[in-house]
Amino acid sequence: MPHLFSYDFRYDDNGYETETSRKQLDVEDSVGNIYLDSIEPSSLKYGGDIDDSKHRLFKDRHEQFLRNMIGGLPSGFKVLDASQPWFSLWCLNSLSIMGCEIDDELQGRTIDTLKPLQDPEGGFCGGNRQLPHLAGSYAAVLAIALVGGEDAYRIVDREAMYRWLMTMKNADGSFSMHKDGEVDVRGVYCAMVIASLLNIMTPDLVRGAAEFIGRCQTCEGGIGPFPGVEAHGGYTLCGLAALEILDRFDTVNLTRLARWMSARQLGFEGGFNGRTNKLVDGCYSYWVGGAFPILQKALERAGRDDYLYDRAALQRYILACCQDTTNDMGGLRDKPGKSPDLYHTMYCLVGLSLSQHYVGVDPSAKKLEDKTSVYTIPVRMMQWDVSPPQKLVLGLPSNAVVPVHPVYSIPFRPLAACVKYFYSLPPLSSSLV
Numbered sequence: 001m002p003h004l005f006s007y008d009f010r011y012d013d014n015g016y017e018t019e020t021s022r023k024q025l026d027v028e029d030s031v032g033n034i035y036l037d038s039i040e041p042s043s044l045k046y047g048g049d050i051d052d053s054k055h056r057l058f059k060d061r062h063e064q065f066l067r068n069m070i071g072g073l074p075s076g077f078k079v080l081d082a083s084q085p086w087f088s089l090w091c092l093n094s095l096s097i098m099g100c101e102i103d104d105e106l107q108g109r110t111i112d113t114l115k116p117l118q119d120p121e122g123g124f125c126g127g128n129r130q131l132p133h134l135a136g137s138y139a140a141v142l143a144i145a146l147v148g149g150e151d152a153y154r155i156v157d158r159e160a161m162y163r164w165l166m167t168m169k170n171a172d173g174s175f176s177m178h179k180d181g182e183v184d185v186r187g188v189y190c191a192m193v194i195a196s197l198l199n200i201m202t203p204d205l206v207r208g209a210a211e212f213i214g215r216c217q218t219c220e221g222g223i224g225p226f227p228g229v230e231a232h233g234g235y236t237l238c239g240l241a242a243l244e245i246l247d248r249f250d251t252v253n254l255t256r257l258a259r260w261m262s263a264r265q266l267g268f269e270g271g272f273n274g275r276t277n278k279l280v281d282g283c284y285s286y287w288v289g290g291a292f293p294i295l296q297k298a299l300e301r302a303g304r305d306d307y308l309y310d311r312a313a314l315q316r317y318i319l320a321c322c323q324d325t326t327n328d329m330g331g332l333r334d335k336p337g338k339s340p341d342l343y344h345t346m347y348c349l350v351g352l353s354l355s356q357h358y359v360g361v362d363p364s365a366k367k368l369e370d371k372t373s374v375y376t377i378p379v380r381m382m383q384w385d386v387s388p389p390q391k392l393v394l395g396l397p398s399n400a401v402v403p404v405h406p407v408y409s410i411p412f413r414p415l416a417a418c419v420k421y422f423y424s425l426p427p428l429s430s431s432l433v
Helices: 019-036 041-046 059-071 075-097 104-117 134-147 158-168 185-198 209-215 233-246 254-262 291-298 311-321 342-356 376-382 412-422
Strands: 003-005 048-050 358-361 384-387
Touching: 019 311, 041 048, 059 075, 059 342, 075 104, 075 134, 075 342, 104 134, 134 185, 134 412, 158 185, 185 209, 185 233, 185 376, 185 412, 209 233, 233 254, 233 291, 233 376, 254 291, 291 358, 311 342, 376 412
Parallel strands: none
Antiparallel strands: 003 048, 358 384
16 A cells, blocks of 8 residues: 655644744755655645655665674764674674674674674673773673574673673672673663573573563653663663563563653654654664564463564665665665664664564463573573565565564574574573573
């Protein structure tokens, strides 16, 4: 069914112009001009039908963009020296989602890059001789999962990683991002992803984490970085994903959460914003869009109903507005007028994947009897699956990308191989209680 385009769907400032409303209307102008190219002008007086059939994901351009970045970054990137594990994750995951090969050379280069970044006391640093950091450790572990193989898996010192995670753990259930660093929901999410993948979950590590996330839910319904702070799309995904790992959705009000999340999709643009009265941004295709499959499961709707957002509208925004079709540079971006970068390339692609493939848990899947065993975690992770009848690929059939896991944001195959390896090793604890 074609999408009805109308300027009636634009933001209404009710006659009170502000800097925020002006920026919103400027973005809508740029998006509207792009959508108008796919509409027969004579149909606009009745509401124009956007022709989605020609939308194309320029995979070849994006692959070249990523491989150029892997080959060596310009000198201006030295300001991001503390993000070295992230560059590996952004590039490797983007390539994987588009179905591109991660060959032996790239695998070896990734291992050589990440190995020196592991601190002897545990955790991965963002750059050489820096403090180990939870976000950098999260990115490094996921990058290791993506390249796969025992040579990569054996990089990680599990025992040291666990000891370091416990030094980041706070009495209220939260985690500091690094020694004497900031405390927010990201820390809980990063710690739970790392521990659940490496098979180092223990009662001490998880104690109070779900309750801390619950205290971060705001009056709006979303989840903020810490108690008393405005709800944000990224922290909401982090909180929901951590609760899925912990199997503890009882600490949040799911009805209010669903209402807030649904309000993040913008009616004119089709993409998501991250907070109330903020602009659309391609990265929230994952940081908000990726939270919907987890919400579906929490609401016990997974496997039966479609997501609580417009999947086609999101894909339209990514394909039409997050790609610059005026040059051959490649890469994806925040919004029209912005430059492509590795961060937005990966998260636009993850969001595109999750909007194409309906990912959920079959309601008829075997219920786990003992929820306290550490081995329930990999079983629950691998119960997630794709429902082929609910696949929706906007535009050309070649736009289809590889399905990803909503909690870990990487494709299922490398994730399963990583889980199989680390859960063949002895756990640090047999029970989560």
